[in-house]
Amino acid sequence: MTNKVIVYSTHSCPYCVRAKQLLERKGVAYTEINLSDEAPEVRLELMQRTKHRTVPQIFISDQFIGGFDQLYALEREGKLDPLLA
Numbered sequence: 001m002t003n004k005v006i007v008y009s010t011h012s013c014p015y016c017v018r019a020k021q022l023l024e025r026k027g028v029a030y031t032e033i034n035l036s037d038e039a040p041e042v043r044l045e046l047m048q049r050t051k052h053r054t055v056p057q058i059f060i061s062d063q064f065i066g067g068f069d070q071l072y073a074l075e076r077e078g079k080l081d082p083l084l085a
Helices: 014-025 040-050 068-076 080-084
Strands: 005-009 031-034 057-060 063-066
Touching (some): 005 014, 014 068, 057 068, 063 068
8 A cells, every 4th residue: 555645634633533543554654734733824725725624634645535434435335445555
């Protein structure tokens, strides 16, 4: 599993924790960008890019996947591993 995974998160987000736990259980390396530690412009730019205001926001190989619910749905449907392969 070599595709680049990026998880945008915040400190107080339980869904971010769950998304990271799912990726870790699968042995997937990811980069976390914690928006709590970033300048407000980073969050604004991300919202403009994805049209989503909530976190986590998950990208696999620069493709916006969505949040935890979408990530989990891909896993449940057997579609996550092909995206990561």
